[in-house]
Amino acid sequence: MKKEIPLAITFISGVLLVLALFIPHKPFGNLEEIFNDWYIIVSGFTFLLGIDSLLGYNFGKLKRKEKDAPYALVLILSFFITLTWGIVEIVRTPEHNPFGPTSTFSLYFYNSIFIPLQATMFAILSFFIASAAYRAFRAKEINSALLLVSAVLVMLGRIPLGQSAAPYVITVIFLIFAVYFFAESAGVTEPKIKIAYILVALIFVALIYPLGFVYFRQHIPEFADWIMNVPQMAGKRGIMIGIALGGIAMSIRIILGIERTYMK
Amino acid sequence: MKLIFLLLLGQITPIVVKAVDTPYDAGGSITVTWELDSTWLGKIGRIEIYRYSSAGVSDSLVETLYKPDTIYVDNATEDNIPYFYGVVVYADGEIFGEGRTTEPAVSSQQWFNRKRLSVLIILLVYTIFLMYFIMRARFDKNLFIRKIAGLEAIDEAVGRSTEMGRPILYVMGLGYISDIPTVASLAILKRVAFKAAEYNAQVIVPCFDPIVMVAAQETVREGFIEAGRPDLYNESDIYYLTSDQFGYAAGVDGIMVRQKPGAVFLQGYFFAEALILAETGHSIGAIQISGTTAVTQLPFFIASTDYTLIGEEMYAASAYLSRDPLSLGTIKGEDYIKMILAIIILLGALMETFSIGNHILRDFFSIF
Structure with missing residues (x-):
């Protein structure tokens, strides 16, 4: 049964979604939307698993005093500072969404750290395109x-x-x-x-x-x-x-x- | 009343307005169309669309258009209620033209989207072909599938990495578990894990999505169990990194530079980070096997990695690696359908070029 039930769920969901492509009438018409909503809800909870894995992995590095333990420390500190500050902002100004653009700390963090870091990684791409093109065009x-x-x-x-x-x-x-x-x-x-x-x-x-x-x-x-x-x-x-x-x-x-x- | 008065005076141009139930939809929608004289186009300032729930009641403005469109889809109607529509065209702030529907339009749900009839026919034919080859595969165990260099090189890459005493890095890209390339990537991961367990090598899998992480952990565990070495499986080698595109690229690059893997597998769905990852892998001297269905990233992988699984080769990986006759049957069926489609495309190109057949093939394949 451990295999049969997931296979049955996969079969029924798959066939229903294929039918939904051709039948606009309800309940088929909005099936894809419903399934997507379910997926988003489930995936939202799985982020707890992700956080657990990320912190577990980096705490492990710190414990074992690995060569790249300082990076793990930066990650753990950044994670907890962001989380704590977010909670403090919720408590102090409950009308503000701590992750929204009106929040001072989040906005500062986003504009001054996150965006430049992203832009830096994206900018590296131009150099990599040049080196890859050099090899490809020989x-x-x-x-x-x-x-x-x-x-x-x-x-x-x-x-x-x-x-x-x-x-x-x-x-x-x-x-x-x-x-x-x-x-x-x-x-x-x-x-x-x-x-x-x-x-x-x-x-x-x-x-x-x-x-x-x-x-x-x-x-x-x-x-x-x-x-x-x-x-x-x-x-x-x-x-x-x-x-x-x-x-x-x-x-x-x-x-x-x-x-x-x-x-x- | 003012409008009717001006209309009677002949100062406002009458416009023909039609409203019909939007075809092949889930209801709740009426399509309104009207005609505009080509001489008006430069003069029109805005077009207002009004809706009336019955002929005599007061109007309600549903939309204002600021370009000379001739169609509006009202997606806020209730099914089985008759609606009338009016269109008022303004030029230089004055009413220029006006029109109303004479027949009511009623929105309703449809049971079949006829626009997708061609898709249904192709899908049915394709499924029949696949079923036939799946059935055939039950009896004919020796279906020939051409060699795929990228998949043949997996064992070599894992072996080389083990000889060098370095770990193997497996990157699944930015896909979610609902994406087919991610599922295809899991099949390749299983083979890599199997071989790594045989050679006593470490497999590192940094993940972009927690659900993919859980699936990857299960897959690697299965690979180690199948190789008879469950004791070597280390769950903490398959971990969640981040769900930010360039954060993920930076993290994986960091792993590459610090841990210097001997083999790097880039299998899954990639976006702009593809080349960043592939070039970093190249710079550390790792043997790299890439595979993706992202057409825009394929040239980067071909230029930067040693082997590339191009598009469908990635989907064929699980069948190719497992040699399961049923899976191989679907690959065979796919090849035949591809051949038939190539003939149809050639035929269509010839028919269109020489104006034969009244666009029958073009119309059949036009679904939008």
């Missing part, structure tokens, strides 16, 4: 090279001076490709392939003016939009369709009790 193979070229074109299309800079950037990129193919041709012994490599190098050189100085100088923002709206979007939608189908399959496995990892 043109070690044809796929990475294509990624690099697309990224450069999209960036040129989105920045203020992109249109003016586009011809010169394209010239550099195409010259790099031309030199690469020309250098590769030196190591090829088969005459036909050698000619093909040299031809590709010449095509890159020939395309510098019409593509870089004529087309991209005028149309780089539109081209960047095209990359984002057509090839990028096509790939993204493919992944999204897969995710949707996978999600339905997973839900059916959960409803039917095939997937039971979430329960004991």
Whole structure:
């Protein structure tokens, strides 16, 4: 019964919520709302479990005098100061919500500590994007090279001076490709392939003016939009369709009790 | 009375107003529409919508619109009561046009949302396919599923981390237990815990949500029990950190930098903190296996981690790892449906491009 009852509850809830998607009539129509309310009530109580776990873990660190015990002490002190101050504010000014924007301490705490800390973490993201992009865009193979070229074109299309800079950037990129193919041709012994490599190098050189100085100088923002709206979007939608189908399959496995990892 | 007088004098333009029960809803709603002449658009200052519970009673203002809309949905009606509506258009502070419904509108609940008929049909077909493959899996135990590199690498990551004498960090992201990626992540966690127990390694799971924490504790415990090492299970290694996005990112980053895990698993639903976590993991030299269904975060994971489970691969993880024939059957059914959908999409693109079939496929799949 320890397994059967939770499985039955899962099955009935799952089927009811699927029906609710198609039946707007009450009681089906507002089932999702009711279930969400229940979830919020239950999850509200589980925060006690969370607090218990958090404090237990950090008190344990203090007791064992671990290397990072000072951080645990900061956390415990911050927790109890915030809690005590909140209770004091409730008692002193019961008309004020201690966690609302009118409370002096909460407001000070929120604006002076919480927001700057959040902003700091978010700001770090820009540096991480640069380091991740550096690794992703290293043109070690044809796929990475294509990624690099697309990224450069999209960036040129989105920045203020992109249109003016586009011809010169394209010239550099195409010259790099031309030199690469020309250098590769030196190591090829088969005459036909050698000619093909040299031809590709010449095509890159020939395309510098019409593509870089004529087309991209005028149309780089539109081209960047095209990359984002057509090839990028096509790939993204493919992944999204897969995710949707996978999600339905997973839900059916959960409803039917095939997937039971979430329960004991 | 003044309005009627001005209307009779011909100084106010009459407007045609219609009100109907909002279709396919749970009742309590009437949709009011009216027509505006295109020459008025630049002049309109505001539009007032009035409701009358019966033809002769005094009006009550229900909404004032400050842009030239031609539709208003009144969501404050009582079912089975007839309502009349009036629309007054103002330009330069003066009444410019006015109209009233001639027929009463009555709101009611509907038993079937016909806008979602296509969803129902697709869902039924999909479920039938899945059921067929689940049944087939009972007899055919050798269903072929392609190799998923990210899942194959789990054992390697846990083994490497153990050899280095470092713990394993498992991050479940910002998802709640009601999110499917979180449930899928639990399946992967079970495998990681199983392997960690076999190798006598420590698994650290800092959680964003207390319910997820409890589920993760149970999952890790099960993994250790299945590996025959329940004595190694330490509940305090799976703990609640915070429910704040960047607080969580800072906390997990701190764990990475201080405890230097040998393997980092980023499995679940992630938002902007994804790259912060993945890059910190990379900086400490840990082998990283990521997986998410958040399409916007996938490129970051692909760039920063060693292996990535892309979208549906994450959902397939539990079936793939458990090799349970019934679960594998659903993966097989999913693949077939994907193939059929690809054909339909191609067909639809061709039909729309060459104007064949009077938009039949486009209309069928348009649910909004």
